[in-house]
Amino acid sequence: MKAIIFKGPGKFAYEDRPEPKIQNDDDVLIQVLGVGICGSDLHALMDPPLHPAKPDIIFGHEFCGRVVETGRGVDGLRPGDKVVVDPHPPCGSCNNCRSDRPEMCSTLYCQQGTPWFEHGEIRGLFRDGGLAGYACIPAHSAYKVSQDTPVPLMTLAEPLSCVGYAIEKLDIQVGESVCILGAGPMGLLFAAMAKANGAAKVIVSEPHEYRREKALCCGATQVVDPLSENLKEVCLDATEGLGVDHCIEAVGQLLPVAIDVIRPNGKVLMFGHDETAMPQIRLAEIVRKEANIMGGFLGKYYFEKTARIIESGILPLEEIVSHTLPMSEYQKGLDLLRAGKALKVVIYPEN
Numbered sequence: 001m002k003a004i005i006f007k008g009p010g011k012f013a014y015e016d017r018p019e020p021k022i023q024n025d026d027d028v029l030i031q032v033l034g035v036g037i038c039g040s041d042l043h044a045l046m047d048p049p050l051h052p053a054k055p056d057i058i059f060g061h062e063f064c065g066r067v068v069e070t071g072r073g074v075d076g077l078r079p080g081d082k083v084v085v086d087p088h089p090p091c092g093s094c095n096n097c098r099s100d101r102p103e104m105c106s107t108l109y110c111q112q113g114t115p116w117f118e119h120g121e122i123r124g125l126f127r128d129g130g131l132a133g134y135a136c137i138p139a140h141s142a143y144k145v146s147q148d149t150p151v152p153l154m155t156l157a158e159p160l161s162c163v164g165y166a167i168e169k170l171d172i173q174v175g176e177s178v179c180i181l182g183a184g185p186m187g188l189l190f191a192a193m194a195k196a197n198g199a200a201k202v203i204v205s206e207p208h209e210y211r212r213e214k215a216l217c218c219g220a221t222q223v224v225d226p227l228s229e230n231l232k233e234v235c236l237d238a239t240e241g242l243g244v245d246h247c248i249e250a251v252g253q254l255l256p257v258a259i260d261v262i263r264p265n266g267k268v269l270m271f272g273h274d275e276t277a278m279p280q281i282r283l284a285e286i287v288r289k290e291a292n293i294m295g296g297f298l299g300k301y302y303f304e305k306t307a308r309i310i311e312s313g314i315l316p317l318e319e320i321v322s323h324t325l326p327m328s329e330y331q332k333g334l335d336l337l338r339a340g341k342a343l344k345v346v347i348y349p350e351n
């Protein structure tokens, strides 16, 4: 089968690989139907890289497929089923997993004192992932969706599982106001989820016009160009001078802005991920406002909900997939993303 192989910082190859076989009784063999290109893939493909990945593995962690064969111990999945795949299921036996923090599972990342992701198990970054004709995965990482679920939307499962769990932390109440910084795929997923959670005002700040327009299709009630408008004034005007109830930072560098636009005792969700960002923060602002600042990263027990959200069609996810390309045009997908001309690019494997 054809596969995209990560070759080291800045390099990938389009190669032939043997088709995987069922190894364990709880394995499922899937035919890969689609794979999303993620920001972390772009970061791993930079030299020097901004995200680690293991050389010679099959790349791509945002994948979905159709079950072809199941191991003897698998019930609940049958050949023909369409599934979305959790590329980082928790191990269940580390301290974090056994202390109600499976999203912090030490097989995934976050080991204190060791380099980030040194012992990572994430498929598509540290072991074989989805950019290939077939993938062999444990059954507990596959979540069935209805047969009529469109493949491009299924590929959004992994990012949506992170966004869905993160936004639950804000506990948005019907009628509240939310400001979202950044309208990349993650910011757009947040806009759609905020709206679905009942937010009356969803103000999205984004410098690119194309992305601002997309935000309006994804649930934003108002969009702001932060380069030509004063975001804080917009947020104050929209909330009778109070500030927004929630701000979601989906850029990775703008925590001071997020703290600035919330109301007293408001909440900030820091989600954008930039390992190099070290902004200056006026700490007294956090004290005076009694601001609640939370981080969000991977999803916690959110894949089942994700599968139901995607198959239900309640979110305008089709707005977020801007391009679909065959695997032989993977480079073109990278180029589109690097040029800022795409949102989510979905790759279809070829055999």
Ligand SMILES: [Zn+2]
Binding pocket: 038, 039, 040, 061, 062, 158, 159
């Ligand atoms: Zn991703």
Ligand SMILES: [Zn+2]
Binding pocket: 090, 091, 092, 093, 094, 095, 096, 097, 098, 102, 104, 105, 106, 107
């Ligand atoms: Zn664990």
